[in-house]
Amino acid sequence: xxxxxxxxxxxxxxxxxxxxxxxDPISEHNRLYWYRQTLGQGPEFLTYFQNEAQLEKSxxxxxxxxxxxxxxxxxxxxxxxxxxxxxxxxxxxxxxDSPGPYEQYFGPGTRLTVT
Amino acid sequence: xxxxxxxxxxxxxxxxxTVAFNCxxxxxxxxxxxxYRQDCRKEPKLLMSVxxxxxxxxxxxxxxxRASQYISLLIRDSKLSDSATYLCVVRSSGxxxxxxxxxxxxxxxxx
Numbered sequence: 001x002x003x004x005x006x007x008x009x010x011x012x013x014x015x016x017x018x019x020x021x022x023x024d025p026i027s028e029h030n031r032l033y034w035y036r037q038t039l040g041q042g043p044e045f046l047t048y049f050q051n052e053a054q055l056e057k058s059x060x061x062x063x064x065x066x067x068x069x070x071x072x073x074x075x076x077x078x079x080x081x082x083x084x085x086x087x088x089x090x091x092x093x094x095x096x097d098s099p100g101p102y103e104q105y106f107g108p109g110t111r112l113t114v115t
Numbered sequence: 116x117x118x119x120x121x122x123x124x125x126x127x128x129x130x131x132x133t134v135a136f137n138c139x140x141x142x143x144x145x146x147x148x149x150x151y152r153q154d155c156r157k158e159p160k161l162l163m164s165v166x167x168x169x170x171x172x173x174x175x176x177x178x179x180x181r182a183s184q185y186i187s188l189l190i191r192d193s194k195l196s197d198s199a200t201y202l203c204v205v206r207s208s209g210x211x212x213x214x215x216x217x218x219x220x221x222x223x224x225x226x
Binding site for chain 1: 217
């Protein structure tokens with residue numbers, strides 16, 4: 001499968017615990033995005049990488065959230081001291097760099113439940 | 116005003132019907148437009164890009180109206196398998212080329 005992959009697919013954690021999610025983009029895609037989606041909403045942008053550089057972070061991304069893409073390949077998203085409001089689907093997407101095409105391809109997501 | 120606005124629906128239509136969704140965007144500098152389809156508890160999947168001249172892919176037709184800042188998706192001869200949420204996506208120019216998703220329009224095709 002040459003699509004975007006994410007691990008784990010589901011995560012249940014207790015409030016206050018730290019969690020880490022992984023995303024492996026399509027191999028030739030150097031742009032990688034993280035989104036959060038809650039029920040009844042569209043995906044909300046969290047952060048974005050071009051190769052290993054994190055170029056943009058949303059105001060939604062509090063200081064409890066950190067993302068890395070150390071070698072410009074896979075990326076991790078860590079949430080420290082989880083809160084119940086962090087429960088959501090966390091989606092990763094990737095795409096080619098300019099000049100395009102600009103379509104993003106999504107992974108299956110990691111569904112986080114904070115109890 | 117939201118950057119990308121969609122009617123959340125649901126749109127309940129019988130099989131074989133034609134249904135149209137609109138999406139409006141607020142940033143006149145937006146460069147690229149897409150429709151994604153999302154099934155329940157699944158990831159969004161690209162349905163089609165939207166080109167200035169309009170484009171068609173089988174039963175699906177997408178249109179862009181830059182003057183009025185809206186895009187549309189027309190589905191002809193609806194199938195049960197078309198039941199899903201359709202997300203409007205807009206990419207702006209410059210910087211990191213921000214991508215904004217609408218809330219999605221839910222379509223339910225009824226036998």
